[in-house]
Structure formats: C-alpha cells, structure tokens
Amino acid sequence: MPRLLSGALRLRRDPRILKLPPYLSLLCILVGVVWLFLLPRDEYSRRTYISENALLPGQVHTYFGGSDQNVFRAYKHEVNALVDKSNIEINDRLESIIKGLGLKVGRQNFTYHSAGQVHSGENVYAILQAPRGDATEAIVLVAAWKNAKEELNRNGVSLILTLARYFKRWSLWSKDIIFLVTPDSIAGPQAWVDAYHDAHDSARVDSLPLKSGLLQGAIAVDYVQEHRFESIHIVYDGVNGQLPNLDLINSVVNIAGGQMGISTTLQEMWRHDDKYPDRLRTMLRGMLKQGLGLASGPHSSFIPYHVDAVTLQPFGEGWQDEMAMGRVVEGTFRSLNNLLEHLHQSFFFYLLMQRERFVSIGTYLPSAMLVAANFTIMAIALWVKSGQPGAEVAEGQEAKPAEKSNLAVERHLFLPLGVVTVCQFLGALPLYLFNHAPESMLTPAFFIFSSLNMALPHLLSHLLTTYYAPSAQQYQLIKSFSLLLLGMFLSSLATLNFSLAFLVGLLASPLTFMQPWPRAPAMRTACTIFLNAVAPTAVLVIGATYWNLSVDTVLREAAFAWDVCGTYTPVVVWCVWWPAWLAGSVTVLGRPDERDIKAKTA
C-alpha cells in the first residue's frame, strides 16, 4: 500500500501526465454530446405522470357546450366587428361587454421603447371573484388580440368572453379567475404580469387599478384558425428558458387526450410517431427554444414569477370545434381550482421528447456539466504546465537546473490577468451597441462589428507582442484564466438554463484546443479561419440564414427580448462567450518566440 501510494505520488511529477488533459477534455465533450443523443431512448427517458394528486385531471364532467355555442357565435360577431378598430376602441367595446356580465374591469397602458421602435398598447382585464373563495389566489385566462405570428386571434378572444360568462354562473371556484385580453403576445402580457407583481418600471408601464390574490396558474388560448381542429399544440417555453411545472402540461395532455380524444403536440411537431428521430427532433427543438430564451407566447412572461403557464393552440383538420376547446380549458381550470398550493411536486427542469416522455434534470444535466468541465480540466492542466521549468524562456533564476525542482517556477501573472480582464470588460461594448442601436442601424452596425471582430485579435496580438512580448508561459496563463472563467460561467449557467449552457459550451469547445503556433504559420492561419467560423458573429449569421431570417430581424428580436422581457441571452453571448473567443483568438496568433529573438538581439 505505501509503495502504491509513493508510486502514485511519483507519477504526479511525471511530465507525461500533462499530455493527458487535452484528450480528457475531448472525451468530456464527446461524452457530453453523445449523452444527449442517448436520452430519447426508452431506457433513459421516462413516461410522464401526474405528481400532484390534487389535480385529478379529466375527472370532472365538463358542461360547456349546448347553448354556449350560440353565445360564442354572438361574441364572435362582436369580435369580427372590432377587427379593424384601434386598440382603445376594441378595449372600450370589450369593457362594455364584460361589464355587462357583471365582472369588474381594469385597463392598463404600457409603452416600451426598443431598437428605436415604440411598442405601446393597452391591456384590458376582468376579475371574476370566486363566490365562496377568499380572493387570496387567482388563475388567469389570457387571449392576445394578435398572436406571436401577428395573426388575429378571433376565436381565442371570443372563447374567453364566452368562458367568462360561463364561469360566472358556477359557484365552485375557490380561486378568482382573471380574464386578460392583450393587444399583442409578448409586450402586453409582460407589462401586465410585471405590474401585477409590482415589479414594473413606472415610466414605461402603468400600475394595475385592480388586483386579486397570488397567481397560481395561467392558460393562454391562441385559436386562429376558423375551421375545426384536430389536435392542440402546447407551447410551454418561458423567458430565459424557464419552464412551467411538468404537472401542468401533463394535466392538459391528460384532459384533452382522455375524455375528449384530442391529441396534443409539442414544439411544432405536427406529426409525431414516437420513434427515436421524432423524439430527438422534439428534444432538440425544445433545447433550441430554451437556449434562445425568447418569449414564445403570452404564457412566457408568467413563468419567471413562478406562475405555471402554457399556451394552447388548436391546429389541424378535424372535427373538434370551439366547444371542445372550451371544455379543455374548463377541465384544466377545474383541476387548477383544486390546488391548495403552487404546483411543486413535479419537475421544473425537464426535456420533453413527446407528450408522454421526458427526462429530468438529474439525467440530462451531466451532459452540459461535462462540456463545462472540459474547460476547467484544460484550465487546471495549463496552470500546472505553466509552472513547470520548460515553459519559462531563459529567465529562470528560480529553476534549479541540476536537480528536478519540487517547487513551481514563478508565474508572471499580471499580464495574463490584465488581458483576460480587458477581454471580459470589452464584452460590454457589443452588448450596449446591439441593445441600444435604432433598427435602421442594426444591420450596418452588425457588419461593421463583424469586420472589426475579425481584425481585433490581430490588432490585440500585435499590441501585446510589441509592447509586452509575452512568453509561452504567459500565453498558457491567458488561455488558462480565460478557460477557467468560461468553465465557471457555463457550469453556473447550466443550473439556470441548461440548453444555453450546452449550446454555448459546444460552440466554444474549439477554444480548448487552441494554442500559439510560433513556428507553423500554416497552422496559425488554419486555426484563425476556423475560429472565425465559430465566432458568435458568424454563428449568428449562419443561424439566421439557416432559418430564413434576416440578421436585422434576429438583432431586433434580441433587443426586444432584452428590453421588454429581461432575457439574458445577449449577456451570455457577448460577455461570456465572445471574451473567451477573443482571448482564444489572441492566443492563437501569439508569437512567444519573438521574445527569445528580442532577448538575443538586445
């Protein structure tokens, strides 16, 4: 045993052990990616189940229908008459309709400025006070006048007016029900939810005149099509990749699929055969949506406030009509009505691959953690390597040439720390630029920035070599610190937004293997070209082209998400990924031997 220990300790000093970490890093990245691709298999995913027993989904008989069909048609007539009117006129008419039902109505103005454009409007909402409840809790039914694709949500608004009239006649509600009609899908609900929780910016958003209790859940209805539908599409992604409690989705799937025979889909998978390719596709689409962190419907703004919310969109050609949709909503509300506390039993962090298959955080988190760990492994390896005598160029009075020194060589930390700090703080510039530029300037600003981005590493490297002449050890330390910071940010981010951490980690993984090539200009050029292809700017352009969006749209949406919803994806891209990329590019262009030549000629 002692011999084994001393043998292991001697191995500690063996220089060959430092050849291992790059392979270890590569292994981590590969295992992380492969792990993700294994998840849709039956052995690694689980069937969904209802965790909160109070929900009892699909157990109630839903009575919506019959004469409510006529009421719906009447409200639809009203809504059709309002189609071309202004926001204020629409709200005036809706207010008078709802007041006629006997509900209290409130209105709220909001004005958001983003990318030089003004997004303003007025929300109108009504509170149905539970006749036998104590007004300490509420559930929300939302219909946006225009949905996320700017289509008119006629049936949705008509449906919630009908449901308002229908719900008023029941005395079994234990929570207040709030009916919210917003002019658009993102700014309106965000303004309303912020004001409801008193977290709004008074300069941009008015306070709410009426409030009820704590919000326990929200359902948004997005019913655009005029003909009968076949299935319901559930949209559940929230801002910053936060998801509602899985129980809510399971309840809706259960209620729609059980009594009513309406199938449900996720992530715009209009056809899903529950085989591996479709499951993988659902999971990857979900990850992409989560990673971008944008609001995908009226429900997204509720989720950061710990209010579980989903948007229901009927689609397809079938024989289910508005009454069926109404019954789904009624059934869900009856289930939410049973809750005594916030949904907390089921998972908050999950990846759905099919409406009844998911993986929870314990199963998928290691993949992002491995990708983040690869940076940390490389950072530690580089730190140890920088302390070894071979790295220091002809200056080491510290290193004893004869015996193998047990102590590390002194590390000159100031320059690497300075370079990494400067790179990190430089990230604030593109962040400020892209969030505050007016829309007309966005595309030219982006292209100017991209060209500057290609030139910047060369400029910085030239400055470094001329004024500071860093040694090989200092380049190793620059890379070590930059990778350490990257690993740290990504592991912290993985707990908050797994998909963003995974995607950024994957795109930044080439940085682990970058190093100076003082004597091989061909490798240096190849690495520089490769790095420029995986730079944040390049990825943005490639992504925009692949999904047929203009760069202008992408940047405008990003600025809107930052200004209105508080999405922090731009911060991660420009203040975590880009500085690491910059430090990596500067390292690749580094020429540590120049110092040797200078020392010899001086």
Next chain:
Amino acid sequence: MNGGKVTLGRTAGLYLGAAVLRLALFVLFPGLPDLLTGRVEISTPVTSFKRLQEGLFLYNHNVSPYDGGVYHQAPLFLPLFSLLPSFSSLPIFTYLLYIVVDLLSADALLKIADSGEAGSSALFTSPRREKRWSGFVIAAVFLFNPFTIATCIGRSTSVFTSCFILYSISNAISGAPFTSMVALSFASYLSMYPLLLLPPLLLLAYDRAPPARQSNLALFATTHVLIITLVSTILLGMSYVLTGCSWEFLASTYGVQLTLSDLTPNVGLWWYFFIEMFDSFRSFFLAVFWLHLSSYVGGLTVRIRRQPLVVITLLLGIFAIFKPYPSISDTSLFLAMVPLYRHVFPLMRYTFLVAAIIVYTTFLGPAFYHLWIYAGSGNANFFYAITLVWGLGQSLLVCDLTFAVLRDELEVERPEMVGKEIRQI
C-alpha cells in the same frame, strides 16, 4: 524628496480613481445600490443598510429604534447618520461617507504595508522579505477588489468595523498603542468579534511600542486592557443615554449575535444549523459555536508569537468563515491583508485551487439563491452547499497561509530544510 512626491501623487491618483469608480457606480446605475443592499451575501441582519434606515426613522420619531425588532446595529450609528441630510432627498452624502470610509481603510492598509511589518516584525525577519508588494499595490488590490466595491455600493455598515480594525493595526505598528486600543474598542463596540483580536494586537503594539513605553509585557497588557475597558464603557454609556436611558439596546445588538435570534440566510455556517435545531439544544450549540470561534485566538497567538500581524491576518480569515453573520465584507478585509504576505506566496500550495473555488462560488451562490427564492425550483440546501464550499475555499487559504508562514519560520531555524518537501508522518 522627489521619490516621496511621486509616490504621493500616485497614491492620490489611486484614491481618486477608486472614489470616481464608486461614485460613477452610485450615480450611473441608480438601481444598483438597492439591488446590492438586498442581497444576502452583502447585507446581514447586523450590517444591513435597509435596517439602519428603519432604525433611523424610529430614532428620528422619538421611538426606541430597537422596538421594531429589525434594527440590530450599534446606537451610535443613529446620530452619525442623522447628521447627514435625509437619504431620500440627497443620497449623495451617504455615498460620499461610504467612499471616504473605504479610502480611510485603504490608507491604513497602505501604512501597514509600507511599514514592512509583514516581512520583518520585531522578533522575526523573513529571509524572503525582499519580494514584497508596495503599499500602493496592496491598497489598489483592496480598493478594486469586487467584494470591497460591492460592499461599498451595498452600503453595508461593516465597512466602519473594517476601517477601525485597520486603523487599530496601523497605529499599533507605528508605535501608538493608545490610539490602537481606542480604535479597537470602537470596532468591538460596533461588532463584537474584534475584541477577539485583542491578544495579538496587544503583542503587536508591545513589540512596536517606542522603547520608552516598553516596560514589561504584563504591565503593558494590563494598562491597555484597562484603556479598552474604559473607552468601551464610555461608548456604552453614551449609547445608554442615546437610547432613552435604558440598557435594552444590549439585548438587541450584542444579544442577537450571541443568541442568533435572526436567522436570515447569509454566507455563513450558522443559520442553517440553527434553523433546524430543537430549542433544547440551542444554548449548548451556541456556546459550542462561539467557543469554536474564540478557540483559535489563544493557540495562534502563542504559536506565532513572533509575528503578531500574521496572527491577526489569520484570525480575520477565521472570523470571515466562522462568525455568526459573515458577509463578503469580512472576506474582503481578509483578502486585503493576505497580499501583505506576498513573500511567502511561493511556499503556498493551493493558490490556484483557492482562487478557483472563490471565483466559482461567487457565481454559483447567487445562481442557487435565485433558484431557491425566486424560481422556486431549488431549495435552501443548494445555497447552503455553495456557502459551505465558499467557507472551504477560505479555510484552505487560511491553512495554506499558516503553512507558508510556519515553513518560512522553519527555514530560518533549520536552514537545511530549504527546498525540501514537507511530508506528513
């Protein structure tokens, strides 16, 4: 003379730069001070600026500030902050006060560093003392440390305690033991724990006292303990008068620290233990935890008698980990004193690990706190686990520094051990 002038200009520039940075952060980001004041890593129940405002309001309306059960800080803060113009109308004066306190602390630190006490105390001279950072660098590291800046912007009142501790040390080094003791009594009055720094500070003052004052140690110690007792009594008497001639403030200020009645989460170890503890065991565990905190004083003072400044530094580190309501302010004070020992850094074995742990936990802590409190998807265990790792990082730093200092002393006593690997038998 020329060199002195250059240094003075450089130091003034440093202070100006630090003041401008803090002022810029206060003015350009109006939401930032309140955001940072609300964070549990910066504000604790005994140092929070929001609670100070509450106490101030009650004080200004002739109600005892301790009636609300929210204010747990020293009574003498109240007249001090009442002198400043009202916070709601003119916040700039409060900001300037905190910036001035930060600069005073940096100045005291500069004096400590420039005296060279760290490298060569009265009884021990390190063979490595040439490799040191100047006072300018150490003051710069303190002033631009993100923890210090965050504490200043968050307006935690522990900056006053830190300032008095640093003044006490710098006066002890420059041969003014009386002023040193007065500063220490102020620091102990504000927060209780600086009183535990008395033994090493006495030794430091004694070692560095002008020869005229250096009688024997016992006499020196007795006189100065009497000075502290006297000044503390005066301060407590003033507080008694201030709070309407009653001693109730003792229970709300020192009592809260002794009995841990406020269990708001913080970056320390205590709150989690005491939340889940049955009442019958409470007093026992309180005694154990306080005994643990105070147990290091005697051992370290006796063992490292020859370098009292090291003892003070190590104790500040231990306090940052084990005191009842720690915050990043205590860590920033400890991290301000550590660079004084630059000359033993090559002997330290875990610098990278410690730096990585501290940086990682600084980001993971708020992330898990957000998941616990705001997103509702985590629980207290995640946050507490990260604060344990934070404590682990600081403990590693304390132990590593102790090792390095002891190794340094060993190399003077036994020159044949230089460069040899230390193996634990």
